[in-house]
Amino acid sequence: MNSQSVLSFQLKKEQLFALRQIPLNALSPFTLDALPLPLSVETRSLSLRPDFQAALAILAQPRLRLEYRQATGDPSWRSITAYGSPGNGNQAFVVLLPSPEENLTLLYFASAADYIAWWLQNFARVALTAQPALSAHAFGLPTLLCLLQTVDSYRRLELEALLRYETADAFALSEETLRSHLHAAWSKQDFRWLSIALLALTPGLPQTEPQLSEQAFQTAFELGFLSSHSKATLQLGPQGQRLCRELQRSLLAPLGCEAMTLGENGLSSLARFFFLASQESNHLFSFSPASAAQLTFRHQALTCAALEENMTAWLAALCTAAANTEAAAAPLPITNRILCKTCGHLGNVGAKFCINCGSFLEKNPK
Template identity: 30%
Template sequence: MDMKQGPVKMEVFKLEPGDIDHLFRRSGLTGNPLSVFRYNAEQAAVTSPSARFKTLTESPAFQTIARQLLEPDLKISFHTGGANAAEDQYYALLSKETSTVLAQFSSAEGDLLLLYFPGEKAFLEWWTGTYASPGMDDYPALFGSGILESEVLICALHCVDMYRRFYLESMLDYRGVVDVAASSADFGQLLKRALASGDKRWLLPALVEITPGLKSIPIALKPEHMQKIEELGFITSKDAVFTLAERSRLMGTEFISAWMNATGWQASALIKGEERSLSRVFLAVTAFTNHLFSFETGSGGEGRFRHQTANASELAGTLLQWTTALRRAVPAGAGPQRNFCGQCGGKISPDKKFCGHCGAAL
């Protein structure tokens, strides 16, 4: 699917931390477990909203924005970082009642920045323009088009990081040749150290640390996983010695010279009243392409993944298909429940037409 870039339409609102309680009160919403906010009635009673809050209340989209922020049907949690990029965490919030998307950011001071998009296409055009690389066409496939076990990806990205490590060591030692061989024991020890380090300057730790919920997927490395990365061209093995093959060298060189950033995200929805993960994705961005890894859990609880490379336009199209599928997967809910009067903040019964405290029409 091709998505042509053009001027991105969105509305921008900025709120102060205390405005959230007034947003609950004015909208009459109570919130749900997907929202990161909870209503503090006592705080709302003794504080006044900021001048910025008035701008939001005057928007025709006020109630829709409040609904998506406080009672979303679908939450996509993003975590950016990797390489030497600055870290950030933010959310995209969607509702089954509308096609709009609300992106929620927080500043270091706790201020809330809301970007309101008229639809998923507009949001994804903005997102790929901000976080992805333009990329090149026809970048070669690295893992094929099928589903593989997550351990295969763990081993392959470790090979890429090992090449990067050996390359840097050769420079520090003033050697013109990069060592590309390691014993099986050294391979395993370096893998354990990498996973334990949490150092997101390296590709493998970035994958595990940045992708929400990925640590919960069990990892059980087996000989067949090493055999698979050998078939894929990442290593050759002989007499308990692993030699990094062409694919490790090519991908390692790409991430040495052109790794820009990474983003991990997780989509979640309410299933029987509890937040449940629907999908996890990791994106490693280089100047050459966008490496997209999507994860799923097999029937036996094992982790599996797919990989594809894409330019920015192809990536936006893929993610549009992804969000469309997620919307279909979200269970039908009861809709927003207005339990507080938007005029005085008093508690009301769902079947009432007027507030019993101030008489305001509901």
């Protein structure tokens, strides 16, 4: 990642007043009425910088929004949002990071490659050996929840065994135990359980208590994730043992993502994924573009180099789709108010002078 192509802006809310000069579309994180007025010479001078203007232009009229939800230590997540305005050769991205109080942190990337390099550095692991996927085919949400809940429950039993100085080689779970663990985790919204993190962090998934069906257990057995399938005894198969070993060690905070653009009927979802990074692999569960009731997943366990190639192709496809969406380029017009070009204050229609600075008010262009 070229440091010359990545710029960081630590901002106070008042420094966003320059956005008053740019019409905002529905993907923008800001609304005109919520934008502040300029309060100091310092904020005015920053607004004149070309790189800052380029970042604001993307935030005002993005064509692509990538919303990330990452689990934190408490039962909540932090939101990280990336914006792009692909088309006409523009490959820049702006990332909006959460900051304390009313401050903002903006990261401006001159190219998609710089943005992907930053993403990998912050969320991925340098895994050197590719791992086989859990299945060569797509599988449904109930099966994925079953797989993750089984891994979670085994990890819990193994940890309890270590605390008692016992071995965990002969553990066997039952369907009843898994359902009990899942219910307790859902009630507490405990993101340490991967099944709960999957539902809470990935936008667009059903936000109701998940149920483990008999068909999901049967599919897990057919995938080699379980080596025995009876209600009283659920033994991990080769695939389950591998995933359990990987996710026991150095698991980073899980991450959910949704890519959005603007369509004819408003906001439109382009793609979603759920991401887990372990010491040995980067696990990517990508969604099919289907309704919530018919969602299927494809799993990949990737090295960092393979993940970079995968994410580059994925982002290029998103940019192409967003650039071809004409509705995304149409800003929301400024109506019912007149914008003062001197100070950015919004005056009432019919007013001739700005009540904030006294400047003459020109009518908004049609």
